[in-house]
Amino acid sequence: MTNKVLSFIGAAAMAASLLTSSAQAKDTINVGICVSWPGYAMLEVARQKDLIPDYDLNLTIFEDPLGGHAALAAGQIDVYGCTADYIPLTVDRGTDVVNVAFMNPSYGVDHIILAPDVEAADLEGKKVSAPQAYIGHLLMGLWLDSQGITPDKVEWVNLNADEAVGPMLSGDLSAAYMYEPWITKVLEAMDGARSVVNTSDPAMLKTGIFMDSLFMNTKFIANDRKAALAVLKARWDGLGYWHDHTEETNALIAEYLKWPAEDVGFVIGTNGKSFEGGIYMFDFDEAARMCGVLDGDPPFGLANDSMADVVSLTNKWWIKLGLMTNMVEAAKGIDCSLMGDLVESGYRQSFTAN
Known part of the structure; x- marks a missing residue:
């Protein structure tokens, strides 16, 4: 093998090595x-x-x-x-x-679901659920405020949407923060349950x-x-x-x-x-x-x-x-x-x- 070929192979190897190093770098x-x-x-x-x-x-x-x-x-x-x-x-x-x-x-995405036969005015002293320190907590607070109910007037239960389904169906909760698929599960299982606000509401979007x-x-x-x-x-x-x-x-x-x-x-x-x-x-x-x-x-x-x-x-x-x-x-x-x-x-x- 000639020196010229060896030099070419060496240069090619060096170039390949530099490209690899560059990619790795x-x-x-x-x-x-x-x-x-x-x-x-x-x-x-x-x-x-x-x-x-x-x-x-x-x-x-x-x-x-x-x-x-x-x-x-x-x-x-x-x-x-x-x-x-x-x-x-x-x-x-x-x-x-x-x-x-x-x-x-x-x-x-985010909804507040009200239990059957419950009106907003009935919620003082009742249990409402939302995951503490997350969007659901804020949504429940803002919605209650829009209904003239301050946060200290309800009993808060720290539950995520999936965790709230059972208590909602059993009648233990009067209102709950939810998102799909849990909204549909509750609405289909409870005649009269309904969504009262969600984050596509213009007032909520504007916040x-x-x-x-x-x-x-x-x-x-x-x-x-x-x-x-x-x-x-x-x-x-x-x-x-x-x-x-x-x-x-x-x-x-x-x-x-x-x-x-x-x-x-x-x-x-x-x-x-x-x-x-x-x-x-x-x-x-x-x-x-x-x-x-x-x-x-x-x-x-x-x-x-x-x-x-x-x-x-x-x-x-x-x-x-x-x-x-x-x-x-x-x-x-x-x-x-x-x-x-x-x-x-x-x-x-x-x-x-x-």
Whole structure:
């Protein structure tokens, strides 16, 4: 074998080694998802469709919202998708966590079910159920307030939707927070039971508090802002892919979450935008308007730059419900500068249902 051939082989081997090293050198961004839920899966879409080519995404589904928040605060994960109702608590506890974007409001997923032969006026002193410190707790509180009943006038039972079915059917509960399939199970089994409010109600949508959001660890942002921007952009690139290839992406999400594909459609829809009875997906421009970094109004009567107001309203309700004692500085729980950087770079995304 000639020296020229050996040199060529050596150069080729070195080039291959450099390419391999380069591929292996991609930084990893650790992403948490609080529960198995289609609305949180768009970064998995971005990962599978190579929409963030400079980074590896390592996704973990916690099935434990508080455990995921603890992992984010400790820096074990960098990014976390969960409900926005936790923002006041992150501020109150002084953790290294901020909310960087609102992703989607509940659009009818969450309901309050009233037992047969019970009217709102009858609820004082009666048992009502909701999972403490989650969206259902807020929804029950707001609905009771709209009926002139303060939270201290009812007996609270800390139950999730599936846990409330038995007590509801046995007559032990007068009202319960529920979502599907438990709503249908109760309504079919109890003549006269009915849904009295849900999160697609305009008054509830306008509060902005029934929202999923994207959190990041502040040290991750400070130490690698480029990565933080890349993963934020990738989340909306994944959403754009879903809009343009909805059936394919719903199947991808179903396989990832181990859900029936039909059930995915009953949460995020099959039109690439929303499902009434599920959730409404903010495109990037709508989310940027919530942050106040792009002109124009978000949907549902929400105001431009209203995230801090939403956090303050949530804070007030956690105090009313006995989970917090102090009002916090809402802005400390929000960092819209990343969304602002993407807007400044020219990134835009606006779409309606297919």
